[in-house]
Amino acid sequence: MQIKQYLYKQKMRNKLLDCFRSSGIYLTVKRGDRTIYIYPKIHAVVNKEKENCTEIKFTLLNGLDPSEVKKKMFVFQQYFGRSIDLKGDLKKYVLTIYHSALSTNLVYKFKELQPYLESIKFPIVVGQKKNSRYLVLDALELPHVIIQGVSGSGKSSAIRVILTTLIKTLRPEQLDIYCIDGKKAEFQLFKKVEHVQAVVHSNKHAKNILNHVCKIMSEREDLQETFDVPHIDDLPEEHKQKYILVAIDEMYEYMDDKAIQEKIIKIASKGRSVGIILLLSAQRFDADVIDTKARANFNIRISLRAVDRVNARLLGTDGAEKIKGDNFGRLILNYGDVEELQSPHLTYEKAKKLLNPFFVSKGNAKEVFEDTENKTESIVNKAIEKNDNKLDFFL
Ligand SMILES: Nc1ncnc2c1ncn2[C@@H]1O[C@H](COP(=O)(O)OP(=O)(O)OP(=O)(O)O)[C@@H](O)[C@H]1O
Numbered sequence: 001m002q003i004k005q006y007l008y009k010q011k012m013r014n015k016l017l018d019c020f021r022s023s024g025i026y027l028t029v030k031r032g033d034r035t036i037y038i039y040p041k042i043h044a045v046v047n048k049e050k051e052n053c054t055e056i057k058f059t060l061l062n063g064l065d066p067s068e069v070k071k072k073m074f075v076f077q078q079y080f081g082r083s084i085d086l087k088g089d090l091k092k093y094v095l096t097i098y099h100s101a102l103s104t105n106l107v108y109k110f111k112e113l114q115p116y117l118e119s120i121k122f123p124i125v126v127g128q129k130k131n132s133r134y135l136v137l138d139a140l141e142l143p144h145v146i147i148q149g150v151s152g153s154g155k156s157s158a159i160r161v162i163l164t165t166l167i168k169t170l171r172p173e174q175l176d177i178y179c180i181d182g183k184k185a186e187f188q189l190f191k192k193v194e195h196v197q198a199v200v201h202s203n204k205h206a207k208n209i210l211n212h213v214c215k216i217m218s219e220r221e222d223l224q225e226t227f228d229v230p231h232i233d234d235l236p237e238e239h240k241q242k243y244i245l246v247a248i249d250e251m252y253e254y255m256d257d258k259a260i261q262e263k264i265i266k267i268a269s270k271g272r273s274v275g276i277i278l279l280l281s282a283q284r285f286d287a288d289v290i291d292t293k294a295r296a297n298f299n300i301r302i303s304l305r306a307v308d309r310v311n312a313r314l315l316g317t318d319g320a321e322k323i324k325g326d327n328f329g330r331l332i333l334n335y336g337d338v339e340e341l342q343s344p345h346l347t348y349e350k351a352k353k354l355l356n357p358f359f360v361s362k363g364n365a366k367e368v369f370e371d372t373e374n375k376t377e378s379i380v381n382k383a384i385e386k387n388d389n390k391l392d393f394f395l
Contacts (some may be wrong), residue, residue: 010225043059044056044057067280069086120138128293143277153305155346164351177197217270220275246277304323
């Protein structure tokens, strides 16, 4: 057994040296007539059975350009297959070779996710990694989420996964959700959920929702200042605040609306410390769809199959344009690190079943967001105070 392991490690080591040679990642020194090739130093080859992968640690020599390593990722894939990750910075790198490929048809099972949700305050389920573990990020640590993908790439399912998991994990006393539905499609499913304060479509109603959220944001900032705390979670018990998610689907519907864009910039830059998180989705997120300054504040960037290379690159999710058309739910994530993952599939019908225990009957508050900002807010507050059901908008 030990010999087998030894031979395996030697084989991987030699393969990596071949890979360095083919990709030109080496230095040369002249000794008389001879040219000596010096390769990056391989420190360790570790076979991690439980993680379903092998890790190889190596260090670049001084003078080697680290950007070359990233550029030559395709050579690493030619040698070790597509199912690899390469992480590192200036000198130190870890090449992870997964023993199996990402699943192509992963079904959403809340039970499987539960262990990953513990200890995460604002969980955003992104998907399954190549080592078969799920990646769930905390939106309070990495605020604001962007999801892009062409029609039919699995965007709606990915949004359902995030929202359904949040609703099943956080109680209505802990989370409010506001939905702005550009196509009047995806968010209709969540309309009756207790956590959901509003589902709106028109620009006018969208603006009213965003004004309302910005007002909450400045009230919370005042509270933070009064109690001199860095985050609303640090407020005294009697002033504890709910987290808020503002989800906007089909963002391009609102791309020409300056007032909406301004509010998004404001929430994106200040929302984190007051527990207000944005989730935006659209086919693409170029400068026409979202202000470039605002985009920089989105720390979780998910790209299902991207429209083209330019749009994949704008989110730092290079390669998302190459995802195959029938590879539904496959995505490239940029959260500082860049990773390829598989989003679990959650159908509309299954989501409806899972959300059923959270459905409440709501009054028709059709007129609520009709007038001026102040009037809107006073009516909103009144509706909440009266507790006469959550705000529901049939537009
Ligand atoms: N994670 C997934 N795994 C496997 N299949 C999926 C996944 N997500 C979606 N699909 C399949 O892909 C098809 C398209 O999915 P979905 O409606 O979510 O895409 P979309 O990008 O939202 O498209 P559109 O914008 O046109 O609504 C669905 O019919 C579904 O069967």
